[in-house]
Amino acid sequence: MENSEKIKIAINGGIGFGSKLNAKQLATISNYMDEKExxxxxxxxxxxxxxxTAKQEEIIEEFTQAGLAxxxxxNFVKSLRTCNFCKGEEAEGMPMAKELNRRIAGRPVPITLKAAYTGCALGCGEPMLSDIGVMKNRDRYNLYVGGKAKxxxxxxxxxxxxxxxxxELYEVVEKIIAGYAATGKKRETFYKYTKRIGIPHLMG
Structure with missing residues (x-):
């Protein structure tokens, strides 16, 4: 591609079962890459x-039309990490996961915040090891905070x-993230933030 100022963005195939891309999405991405990139x-x-950078809006629109998010x-809330294997859209609660992702992904925070979702107790999406994790339990949801994977x-x-x-889940998660964004120290991880203020005080 021509030499010009560039910006790095994060993309995926949207919230679903794991991180999957189809041929159209891969072809669209490749249009903006050199052979050695x-x-x-x-x-x-x-x-x-x-x-x-000069074509950022145009390219993002093209990516979106191809089904890419x-x-x-x-230092933003990352897109929701989900399970890799299950296939039941409604049964596994994916509509809820998509809405939660829409509400929180991309919000500015003191340092990268990882959120995860899983549709059953197997926990394939690793919610227990994430800053904020959601686990579906029948038709309700359990909320975990303060996980640390490394x-x-x-x-x-x-x-x-x-x-x-x-x-209820949307409201609580948004409130927790808003509190972290407002009172977290510069480059303070969510894990350290929860230790400093105490988990019972996360919601104010």
Whole structure:
């Protein structure tokens, strides 16, 4: 591609069962890559790709038309990580997961925040190891916070609330993220934030 100022964005195939892309989406992405350029796959089920800043809006619109979801890169809430294997859209609660992702992904925070969702107790989406994790339990949802997947102090998240309706879940998660964005220290991870203020005080 021509030399020009570029911006890095994160993309994926939208919220579904794992991180999947179809041929049309791959072809669309490749239109904006040179032969020697590479895609970077992160642990949030996203691909990082660099696009010309001058054509950012135009390219993002083209990606969106191909069914790709686009997100900012940096200190934001990442797109919701989901299960890899299950296929039952309604049974596994994917409509709720898509709406939760729409509400929180891309919000600015002190440092990258990882959220995850799983449709059953197997936890394939790794909600217990994420900053904020949601696990479906029949027709209700359990909310976990403060998980940490890396380091010698890695830990499973703590159960904050259980048996939430979708609307209750949206409200609580948005309130927690808003509090973290407002009172978290610069580059303070959500894990450290929960330790500093105490999990019972996450909702104010």
């Amino acid at each position: 590479e895609l970077e796959l992160n642990t949030f089920q996203q691909l990082y790709v660099e696009i010309p 686009c997100y900012p890169v940096g 380091g010698k102090d890695a830990k499973v998240g703590s159960l904050l609330l259980e048996n939430l309706s979708p609307e």
